[in-house]
Amino acid sequence: MSRIFSDPAVTGYQAPGHPEAPWRVSRSAERLKAAGHKIEPPAAAATEADLRLAHAEEHVTAVKTGGYFDADTPPHPDIYRIALTSLSGALSAADSAQKGEPAFSLMRPPGHHAGKNRIAGFCYFNNLAVACLKALQGGKCSRLAVLDIDVHHGDGTEEILLGREPFRFCSLHQSPLYPGAGLESVDNCVNIPLPPGTAEDDYLRKLEPALRSLLDFKPDILAVSAGFDTFKECPIAALKLDIKSYRKIGRMLAETNLNRFAVLEGGYAEALPEIIENFLDGFF
Ligand SMILES: [Zn+2]
Known part of the structure; x- marks a missing residue:
């Protein structure tokens, strides 16, 4: 069985004109339901202690109190609560994966640019890194492979996982592009920069x-x-994958036969719901 975790509460913030908007989750959830998928609320509730697995205390406090400024990653009175809900989806998906049930967390805000002590690029807390660090604590899992297929380098995830033995991290991303990192592999982090215009075959x-x-x-x-x-x-990057490419990517990941889960990061084109449906058709 496969599982999808989402929560309408994460559509509760929006900055005018910002591409990372509530429809990404709401319309994707509608489409997945129409296709026969069951969408569940998160089974796990993220706590402040979970955040501290990956983040500095001052970072947690800054998000909680709105004590930061980043034009890409705007403050909102409810952002701390909403970011915790997003993390709850990732934790639930990781738990599900450990039981052999492939899972997807359909949440926002995304997380992969959030570092130990910084918000960045629409991300407040690093959902995936926290979920992976927490999975280690369960005792059933001692090695995790982390694959980042967002078009932007997962710089926050790399910063958090760099040099940690239980992890191998790999990011495929467009270069040059924000955040300008991930040009070379280092230690346990493999980086694969791709030129603008890269299409399915090369990808x-x-x-x-x-x-x-x-x-x-x-x-x-x-x-x-x-x-x-x-x-x-x-609208904000220049790779050239097609909708059907995502089914192929999902299938390649499924064919590893590994216990697996995925969390939503970026994706801002109108076709996002259809893209996610295709990805999950392969991934599950
Ligand atoms: Zn991105």
Whole structure:
């Protein structure tokens, strides 16, 4: 059985004109339901102690009190509560993966740019990194492979997981592009920059060995930062994947036969709901 976790509460914030908008989750949930998927509220409730697995105390406090400024990552009175709900989805998906049930967290805000002590690029807390660090505590899992397929480098995730033995991290991302990181591999982090204009064939040709190197690590879990801004119509990037590419990517990940989960990161084109449906058709 596969599981999808989402919560309408995460549509409760929006900045005017911001591409990371509530429809991304609400319309995707509607489409998935219409396609016969069951959408569940998160089974786990994230706590402040969970946040501290990946984040500095002052960072947690700053998000809680609105004590920061970043034009991309705007303050909102409810953002702390909403970000915790988003993290709850990732924690639930990780729990589900450990039981052998592939899972997807359909939540916002995304997380992969959030570092130990910084918000960035629409991200407040690093949902995936926290979920992976918490999975280690359960005792059933000692090695995790983290794959970031968002078009932007997962710089926050890399910062948090760099040099930590239980993890191997791999990011495929457009370069040059925000945040300008991930140009070279370092330690346990493999970075695969892709030129603007990269289309499906070249993308899959790079993904295949990347996935193999993650498998060589013999992970107990495959955790995926699932950004869909690699789509050809994405308004803020320039890769050229098609809607059907995501079914192929999802299937490649499923064919690893690893316990696996994915969390929503970016993806800003109108076709996002259809893209997610295609990805999950392969991934589940
Ligand atoms: Zn992105």
